[in-house]
Amino acid sequence: MSNKIDLNEIASEQLHEIDLNDVELKAVAPQMEPQRQYYYMAKAKKYVQELSAKLGRPLSFSTQTFGCQMNARDSEKLVGILEQIGYVEEQDEEKADFVIYNTCTVRENANLRVYGRLGQLNRIKRKNPHMMIALCGCMMQEPKVVEKLKKSYRFVDLIFGTHNIYKFAELIVNRIENERMTIDIWENTDKIVENLPSERKFAFKSGVNITFGCNNFCSYCIVPYVRGRERSRDPEAIISEIKRLVADGVVEVMLLGQNVNSYGKNLEHPITFAQLLQRIEQIEGLERIRFMTSHPKDLSDELIEVMRTSKKICKHLHLPVQSGSTRILKKMNRHYTKEGYLELVDKIRKAVPDLSLTTDIIVGFPGETEEDFLETMDVVKKVRYDSAFTFIYSKRTGTPAAAMEDQVPEDVVKDRFDRLLKEVQEISAEVCSVHTGTIQDVLVETVNDHDSSLVTGRMSNNILVHFPGDESLIGKIVNVKLNECKGFYYIGEMVES
Ligand code: SAH
Ligand code: SF4
Ligand code: F3S
Numbered sequence: 028m029s030n031k032i033d034l035n036e037i038a039s040e041q042l043h044e045i046d047l048n049d050v051e052l053k054a055v056a057p058q059m060e061p062q063r064q065y066y067y068m069a070k071a072k073k074y075v076q077e078l079s080a081k082l083g084r085p086l087s088f089s090t091q092t093f094g095c096q097m098n099a100r101d102s103e104k105l106v107g108i109l110e111q112i113g114y115v116e117e118q119d120e121e122k123a124d125f126v127i128y129n130t131c132t133v134r135e136n137a138n139l140r141v142y143g144r145l146g147q148l149n150r151i152k153r154k155n156p157h158m159m160i161a162l163c164g165c166m167m168q169e170p171k172v173v174e175k176l177k178k179s180y181r182f183v184d185l186i187f188g189t190h191n192i193y194k195f196a197e198l199i200v201n202r203i204e205n206e207r208m209t210i211d212i213w214e215n216t217d218k219i220v221e222n223l224p225s226e227r228k229f230a231f232k233s234g235v236n237i238t239f240g241c242n243n244f245c246s247y248c249i250v251p252y253v254r255g256r257e258r259s260r261d262p263e264a265i266i267s268e269i270k271r272l273v274a275d276g277v278v279e280v281m282l283l284g285q286n287v288n289s290y291g292k293n294l295e296h297p298i299t300f301a302q303l304l305q306r307i308e309q310i311e312g313l314e315r316i317r318f319m320t321s322h323p324k325d326l327s328d329e330l331i332e333v334m335r336t337s338k339k340i341c342k343h344l345h346l347p348v349q350s351g352s353t354r355i356l357k358k359m360n361r362h363y364t365k366e367g368y369l370e371l372v373d374k375i376r377k378a379v380p381d382l383s384l385t386t387d388i389i390v391g392f393p394g395e396t397e398e399d400f401l402e403t404m405d406v407v408k409k410v411r412y413d414s415a416f417t418f419i420y421s422k423r424t425g426t427p428a429a430a431m432e433d434q435v436p437e438d439v440v441k442d443r444f445d446r447l448l449k450e451v452q453e454i455s456a457e458v459c460s461v462h463t464g465t466i467q468d469v470l471v472e473t474v475n476d477h478d479s480s481l482v483t484g485r486m487s488n489n490i491l492v493h494f495p496g497d498e499s500l501i502g503k504i505v506n507v508k509l510n511e512c513k514g515f516y517y518i519g520e521m522v523e524s
Contacts, residue, residue, distance in 0.1 A: 034062040039222040047072050047111060060193070060220045067196035068111045074203050075113040078157070086124045086157075087117035093141065094131025096283050096319060097254075098164055100225075100234040101192050102129045105163070107224035108195045121151050125159045130166035132249055134421035138166055149182050159202070161185035163192060167212055168253035171424070181208065188212040189254055193220040215255040221264050229472065231502030232315075233277050237265055237303065238284030243322065245349070246360045246427040247392060247420060250285060257284075259291050262303055269310055276502065279315035279470055280307070287318045288325035301329040308339050314504055315470065315487065316340045320347060323371055324362040335378040343413075343489040344375065347387035351406030352399035355392055358431070365402060372410050383413040383488035390447055391420040391440030393431035400443045407450055413458050413488065414515065415451045419444055459490060460512035466522055467492070469507040471500040492517040 031051035034042075042065050050069035057063045079086050088109050092102040105127060106116070117123040126148060131137040141162075152158045160183050166172050167188045176183055185202050187194070190213040202209040219239065227233050240255040241248075269280055282303075284290060290300040300318075307316055316339045323346055334340050350356050353364040363371075376382060388403060407415065419440055422429045469484035475493050476483075482496035484507065493516065494507050507519040 061223050064196050067200045071112045071196050071199045085115045088114040088125040089117050089120040089123035090127045092129045098129050104225045106226040111224050124157050127161045130164035132166040159184040163187045165253040186210045190216045230276050232279040233272050234281045234283050237282045237290050241285035249423040259294050273312040282318040286322040288321050301333040304333050331378045341487045343383045345385045349389050351403035355399050385414045386412050387416045389418050389420050390444045391435040394433045411454050414455045456514045463512050466508050470504050492519045494519040
């Protein structure tokens with residue numbers, strides 16, 4: 028009995044070294060985090076082992092992630108916990124014992140897709156009584172959604188939100204012990220729990236959260252309501268996570284936040300995003316730094332200077348414009364004008380000449396006239412983005428824009444959207460091709476899906492290139508000559524450095 032581990036006596040940073048089979052489960056769960064979650068992981072592991080022994084096979088899980096990089100990173104944390112508990116990954120959702128949907132609600136069609144797939148899951152679950160279904164992510168932070176699930180989707184086992192994903196193991200145990208739908212949604216919290224497991228999708232690159240939530244309240248956007256107020260992670264926690272990742276083979280990190288440029292403002296010892304980048308730059312073994320997303324209103328001269336002199340920050344900036352009309356930008360609550368945005372772009376391009384610029388654009392925001400739309404087209408023509416994500420405005424209940432009058436008719440929006448997309452695509456094919464014939468540093472990511480004699484890698488400017496190679500190159504940075512531009516990507520060949 029006595030050689031069992033009392034989690035209360037283990038420091039947070041040491042927890043990942045313990046064997047969960049040795050954890051003392053007779054004691055009550057620790058109050059402290061993350062110790063408490065390791066207790067529940069150990070407990071869940073026992074349940075999984077028991078069921079697995081009964082069935083004579085391991086239990087499996089499948090995750091589906093919708094939405095942005097934030098959700099992708101959250102899913103890696105969920106998978107980290109599931110693997111600690113003893114689940115193995117199953118690609119085919121229909122065969123999995125535990126299906127997890129990490130949802131997005133930024134636009135209406137994201138929600139509709141989830142409901143559609145849930146219908147299919149219900150059919151499969153009837154044939155597999157061991158199947159558990161969990162729903163989490165942004166959609167669950169909407170009370171209306173949870174009401175609907177409670178009423179019409181009773182077969183769902185576990186529902187939780189964006190603030191308490193760290194409690195996944197505790198919620199699983201709760202569900203197993205109570206045998207009924209477990210719902211745990213938090214409205215908001217300041218809490219950031221560190222030192223929990225996570226399982227990366229790629230061995231050589233990783234997302235790293237630097238802020239959670241958003242304070243900007245762009246009038247169309249639901250994110251501040253479902254992700255809560257902005258909280259910055261402690262710089263020491265970020266640095267030590269990246270050092271750990273690098274020791275584990277990571278060469279590229281993507282720093283994640285809804286508005287990375289406001290990082291650090293509300294910390295007890297405030298630091299700027301540019302200062303954080305400078306500290307990250309010093310981490311030995313780390314080769315590339317990316318970040319997402321930059322709000323134009325908070326992009327500082329200090330940051331531009333750091334980007335100019337950095338050896339590791341990639342030559343890519345995602346700078347969402349949303350609209351080119353100053354009038355619409357004001358109604359969107361974006362806090363910049365068309366001219367201000369264009370000046371900012373000029374300034375950055377002067378400082379970092381070979382920078383690739385990408386953006387997000389919304390078409391059909393309430394009250395958008397043809398004139399406003401032409402302003403957006405004008406920005407696209409002036410900036411000449413490497414690529415742009417274009418979205419049809421989607422009305423999100425609860426946001427100020429949803430209550431605005433003169434919503435734009437569907438056919439008008441569709442017409443503008445098609446014109447914009449055409450312009451964006453033509454420009455981006457032209458912009459992309461300017462690198463033809465150059466030699467670039469490329470981080471090899473995968474063996475090519477369609478042709479296994481090729482590998483696919485990413486340049487610093489985020490453009491992909493396919494070239495002859497094999498699996499042994501994955502995770503390495505190599506020199507590639509860009510022979511031919513195929514619109515949005517290149518075909519190339521490896522050359523000696
Ligand atoms: N924090 C990031 C964006 C996160 S959401 C930023 O401020 O840039 C990703 C993109 O979804 C946004 O940039 C916006 O273009 C789009 N989006 C958000 N709400 C939308 C809505 N209601 N309708 C259509 N597109 C929307
Ligand atoms: Fe949404 Fe604006 Fe926040 Fe981006 S900055 S998440 S668009 S509210
Ligand atoms: Fe969607 Fe949530 Fe990201 S609403 S875009 S998954 S923050």
